[in-house]
Amino acid sequence: MRVKGLIFVLVVAALFIGIPFLITDEYIEEKIETRLSIANTALVEIEDFKFSLTDLHVSWSRLQVTDPDNTMMNLFETGEVELDFAFWPVLWEQVIINDLRMTDFALETERETDGYFEIPEGYDPETGVPEDAGFFYSITAEVTSTIAENARMEFTDVKDDINVDSLLATINLQSIDQMDGLKNDLESNYSKWDSTITNNSIEKNARDIEALVTSIKLDEIKDVPTAVKAIETIQKVVKEADSLKNEINTLQTDFRTDIQNSRNSIGQIDNWISADVDRVKNVAKLPEINAQSIGTALFGQNLLADLNTYLEYLATGREYGQKFIGSDEKADKPERYEGRNYEFTDKYDLPKLWIKNIELSGVTKNNIELAGQVLNVTNNQNKTGEPITFELSGAEEGVATLTVDGALNYLGEEKTESLSINYSGFSLVNSKISPSELLPYDLRSGKGDINVDLTIKDRRIESRVDYVADNIAFDFESAGAPKGTVERLIRDAISGTNRITATALIDNTDGPLKARVRSNVDDLFLNALKRTVQAEVDNAKRRIENEVQSRVNAKKAEVTQLVEEQEAILRDKYAELETKVNEQLAIVEKKKKELEDKKKELEEELKNKALDAVKKKIGF
Amino acid sequence: MLIILKYIAKLLKALSSEASPPQLAGGFVLGMIIGLTPFFSFHNLIIAALIIVLKVNIGMAILAFLIFSGIAYLADPAFHNFGTWLLENDNYQSLWISLYDNEWWAMTRFYNTVVIGSFFVALFLTIPVFPSVILFVKQYRKHIHERVQKLKIVKVLKGSKLYSIYKGVNRVRGK
Numbered sequence: 001m002r003v004k005g006l007i008f009v010l011v012v013a014a015l016f017i018g019i020p021f022l023i024t025d026e027y028i029e030e031k032i033e034t035r036l037s038i039a040n041t042a043l044v045e046i047e048d049f050k051f052s053l054t055d056l057h058v059s060w061s062r063l064q065v066t067d068p069d070n071t072m073m074n075l076f077e078t079g080e081v082e083l084d085f086a087f088w089p090v091l092w093e094q095v096i097i098n099d100l101r102m103t104d105f106a107l108e109t110e111r112e113t114d115g116y117f118e119i120p121e122g123y124d125p126e127t128g129v130p131e132d133a134g135f136f137y138s139i140t141a142e143v144t145s146t147i148a149e150n151a152r153m154e155f156t157d158v159k160d161d162i163n164v165d166s167l168l169a170t171i172n173l174q175s176i177d178q179m180d181g182l183k184n185d186l187e188s189n190y191s192k193w194d195s196t197i198t199n200n201s202i203e204k205n206a207r208d209i210e211a212l213v214t215s216i217k218l219d220e221i222k223d224v225p226t227a228v229k230a231i232e233t234i235q236k237v238v239k240e241a242d243s244l245k246n247e248i249n250t251l252q253t254d255f256r257t258d259i260q261n262s263r264n265s266i267g268q269i270d271n272w273i274s275a276d277v278d279r280v281k282n283v284a285k286l287p288e289i290n291a292q293s294i295g296t297a298l299f300g301q302n303l304l305a306d307l308n309t310y311l312e313y314l315a316t317g318r319e320y321g322q323k324f325i326g327s328d329e330k331a332d333k334p335e336r337y338e339g340r341n342y343e344f345t346d347k348y349d350l351p352k353l354w355i356k357n358i359e360l361s362g363v364t365k366n367n368i369e370l371a372g373q374v375l376n377v378t379n380n381q382n383k384t385g386e387p388i389t390f391e392l393s394g395a396e397e398g399v400a401t402l403t404v405d406g407a408l409n410y411l412g413e414e415k416t417e418s419l420s421i422n423y424s425g426f427s428l429v430n431s432k433i434s435p436s437e438l439l440p441y442d443l444r445s446g447k448g449d450i451n452v453d454l455t456i457k458d459r460r461i462e463s464r465v466d467y468v469a470d471n472i473a474f475d476f477e478s479a480g481a482p483k484g485t486v487e488r489l490i491r492d493a494i495s496g497t498n499r500i501t502a503t504a505l506i507d508n509t510d511g512p513l514k515a516r517v518r519s520n521v522d523d524l525f526l527n528a529l530k531r532t533v534q535a536e537v538d539n540a541k542r543r544i545e546n547e548v549q550s551r552v553n554a555k556k557a558e559v560t561q562l563v564e565e566q567e568a569i570l571r572d573k574y575a576e577l578e579t580k581v582n583e584q585l586a587i588v589e590k591k592k593k594e595l596e597d598k599k600k601e602l603e604e605e606l607k608n609k610a611l612d613a614v615k616k617k618i619g620f
Numbered sequence: 621m622l623i624i625l626k627y628i629a630k631l632l633k634a635l636s637s638e639a640s641p642p643q644l645a646g647g648f649v650l651g652m653i654i655g656l657t658p659f660f661s662f663h664n665l666i667i668a669a670l671i672i673v674l675k676v677n678i679g680m681a682i683l684a685f686l687i688f689s690g691i692a693y694l695a696d697p698a699f700h701n702f703g704t705w706l707l708e709n710d711n712y713q714s715l716w717i718s719l720y721d722n723e724w725w726a727m728t729r730f731y732n733t734v735v736i737g738s739f740f741v742a743l744f745l746t747i748p749v750f751p752s753v754i755l756f757v758k759q760y761r762k763h764i765h766e767r768v769q770k771l772k773i774v775k776v777l778k779g780s781k782l783y784s785i786y787k788g789v790n791r792v793r794g795k
Contacts, residue, residue, distance in 0.1 A: 005672040088723045339700050339734030342707045344720040 079104025
């Protein structure tokens with residue numbers, strides 16, 4: 001044995017084991033901060049980072065993650081965090097944490113310093129939004145747009161003095177042009193039929209047949225062969241007459257069908273006028289007064305904004321999840337002679353990251369102390385076989401309670417996220433029940449409950465927000481006298497109730513995103529509003545309809561008159577033609593009959609003559 | 621070319637050194653194991669430590685490593701097939717599973733067809749190679765050494781002239 005060699009091996013082994021112990025916590029902290037800041041594109045700060053290789057323990061006293069869109073705000077921050085990780089998986093580049101304790105977790109906190117981070121040269125952070133998170137952002141944008149529309153909904157805008165003339169001046173009534181087009185088409189069609197009826201060969205053919213028939217003189221037919229020949233001629237004429245009859249029948253069918261189509265096309269005029277009326281009504285922004293629109297106007301803004309906040313959290317979660325965690329997908333490597341690995345058990349079939357249990361505590365923006373568990377945070381649920389679940393609860397001054405629970409389940413083919421939030425018992429004193437100008441009253445008393453259920457399956461959203469304000473009393477005196485009829489009616493309607501419930505439903509399960517809001521006071525409002533506002537709206541609608549009708553009626557009458565006149569003319573012409581042809585055909589029929597009678601007569605005569613001759617011969 | 625000459629010189633030097641035939645053979649078989657198996661394997665760390673710690677000839681180990689690395693490149697498909705046969709053999713399943721479930725053994729990557737195939741082939745080869753090398757060294761020293769020493773090429777390779785050329789070339793290369 002080489003003693004020097006043994007010493008060398010021992011020294012190398014000692015260095016290999018010892019070097020990790022020589023790396024300072026500050027060095028690791030700086031490296032982690034830099035890596036995370038590059039990925040976040042804004043500063044990520046860790047304070048008092050401690051790493052113990054012997055205990056496999058990591059801790060820090062504070063973590064701040066700057067919001068890249070507003071570097072004076074943190075997306076979130078944590079207080080003290082402690083975690084223990086498993087040793088062996090680290091050798092396979094897997095971080096498995098059994099328990100993580102996190103305190104003072106808070107969302108959207110203000111920063112003391114600017115969190116701008118200059119990306120070092122040579123780094124190319126992913127700045128795009130991942131596809132899944134992009135979908136959430138598009139949904140939140142749609143909901144934001146719906147909220148903005150609700151905020152704009154003003155029933156008090158509806159007035160009696162809508163200037164219909166100036167309104168119509170800005171709108172091109174399309175029905176007039178459409179009727180002009182129809183009139184031209186009809187004129188062209190009638191002209192075609194006029195020419196067809198006037199210049200066809202039917203009448204000439206009928207005259208030729210008549211002439212041929214007339215040329216057959218019954219008086220000149222003296223014997224049977226001449227009669228037979230005449231009959232043959234007349235049979236030929238009958239065939240021609242039948243063909244002519246068919247021709248005129250076809251003409252008659254085409255004529256009647258075409259004329260009926262022309263008449264039917266007039267029916268479109270009412271639809272065109274109706275479309276013009278709708279167009280003018282849309283420009284006049286006449287609202288549809290129904291329970292849905294009232295509920296949306298009063299509570300939609302609040303409820304949808306709440307929902308949007310939670311959707312944005314999910315979007316941020318997805319975006320950061322994809323940025324920081326990445327994926328377990330291995331880069332394609334050439335398999336040449338690298339052999340094949342046999343995985344005899346699933347012992348090492350672990351995800352890159354798996355935090356089995358997070359004990360979390362923190363404070364919400366409403367200063368509610370919140371604590372609970374987050375389980376099975378991982379980058380690959382198929383390997384853990386468990387969805388990410390969370391369950392948090394807390395209370396505010398011993399009165400209001402908040403529970404948040406949900407699951408991010410990516411085990412099946414469809415990614416499913418569900419979130420359920422219940423915030424109940426919060427005080428409504430000195431707050432407004434709605435930001436709508438229709439309810440500008442502070443509350444003297446009352447407690448509120450909000451319950452949110454949100455489920456996202458693949459790209460289908462189904463959500464429900466229930467809001468209950470109980471034992472409420474409005475402070476009408478401080479608001480002063482109602483500023484309008486609508487406000488007065490609303491005040492009357494709500495003064496009789498001490499409980500308001502509202503429900504917002506948002507889903508895109510069968511098409512585009514739909515937002516519906518209903519409340520228990522909808523019908524109360526509806527009855528009161530319908531008495532006044534609906535009458536105003538109906539009146540404005542009537543005036544618009546009348547004005548549009550008056551402008552287009554002349555053109556409609558013009559078209560109708562054209563149809564009536566031209567149709568009558570053509571029908572007369574056609575009847576005349578038909579009569580003439582029928583008369584001539586009747587002559588043919590008559591002649592045919594006469595000829596057949598003549599033939600019979602000649603045959604009878606011939607028979608008698610023959611009989612007489614025989615009798616004479618035999619002396620009878 | 622210079623490297624080949626250098627190692628031929630080393631081989632000749634080792635063969636004629638004071639090292640015993642088992643030391644030379646030991647170095648050779650250990651180098652052979654490293655050469656035949658994938659280089660970055662946990663067991664090669666142990667083999668390398670053995671080469672350093674045991675009184676085996678390091679030159680022979682390096683020479684064997686170079687020779688068998690080239691052979692291994694061509695033989696990898698055969699190692700894969702043999703490894704597949706081993707790992708799929710029903711008689712050894714419980715052994716493989718228990719090795720796989722032990723983290724230390726798992727570090728050896730014996731669950732890989734090429735690693736285990738080449739390792740076992742290398743182990744089997746030590747049985748004939750080790751005594752063969754001993755025999756070769758003994759026969760060389762007894763019958764061939766004298767004649768080889770008289771060859772002109774050997775004189776050139778072995779003498780200080782080779783060393784001065786070798787150093788000279790390195791200086792020109794700027795090393």
